Amino acid sequence: MPAAVSLIEFFSALHTSGQAGVTRDPLPADGSAQSFTLLSRAFHESCEDLPGGLRVHLEWRPESAVNALHYIYRLCQALVDRAMPEEEVHRICAALPLAPSSPDEVMSQDLTLRHxxxxxxxxxSMSESDPLVSGIEAAAKIFPLSSVGIALPQPPDLTAIRRHESLWRLYIDRVIERQDASRLDDEPTRLAVADALGAHALSLAPRLAAKLALHSSPSSTPAP
Known part of the structure; x- marks a missing residue:
């Protein structure tokens, strides 16, 4: 592991390449203007890239973003340190950021939770029985925008995402891009995905097309 890593170094590497080094030490708390400027700039750049025509203003929530960043750092520690005791992995996974209650918090957390x-x-890939796997799956239910691609056993709460047109479009785009068929168990998501794919579902997203076909097929049960 690297000798040391700062909040700025960790986020910069993660944000630009998707890869970042960690140490066995906690990520240092960094309330400097430089770190907040870096995170804020990344937030506003992500907002500019949101899909959709009408972009309702999103407010930067630094506390939500920083808490999510520290959480991702701890997950990376658990991933890299194969000698970490299971009890410590469980503790790391349980120390979740607060569930988002607004589109602002959703987008602020997604800066890092998207990983x-x-x-x-x-x-x-290392071990399906690793407690880190189940821990991330538990987090996936709470942060549905960021976790698209992780199959969920039940539809997640999408209230905060649906409040914002562009976040909702981003969610649908990710479901299609990652072909996360589990998200189609939510009817509004299924209808939005079907509408976005149109007649090209089979060629663009075959895994989604199969599930959409199941829902659109008439029931074989005779009417009473």
Whole structure:
């Protein structure tokens, strides 16, 4: 592991390349103007890239973003340190950021939580029984925008995402891009995905097309 890493170094590497080094020490608390400027700039750049025509203003929530960043750092520690005791992995996974209650918080947390699917895939490839896998899956239910690509057993709460047109479009785009068929169990999501894919569902997203076809097929049960 690297000798040391700062909040700015960790976020910069993660944000630009999707890869970042960690140490066995906690990520240092950094309330400097430089770190907040970096995170704020990344937030506003992400907002500018949101899909959709009408972009309702999103407010930067620094506390939400920083808490999510520290959480991702701890998950990376658990992923890299294979000698970490299971009890410590469980503790790290349980120390979740607060669930978002507004579109502002959703987008602020997504700056780093968007890497949850990659962390989940890497942890699962090492060992499906690793407590880190189940821990990330528990987080996936609470942060549905960031976790698209991690199959969920039940539809997540999408209230905060649906409040914002562009966040909702981003969610639908991610479901299509990552072909996360589990998200189609939510009817509004299923209808929005079907509408976005139109007649090209089979060629653009075959895994989603199969599930959409199941829902659109007439029931074989005779009417009473």
């Amino acid at each position: 949850l699917p990659e962390l989940h895939a890497m942890a699962k």
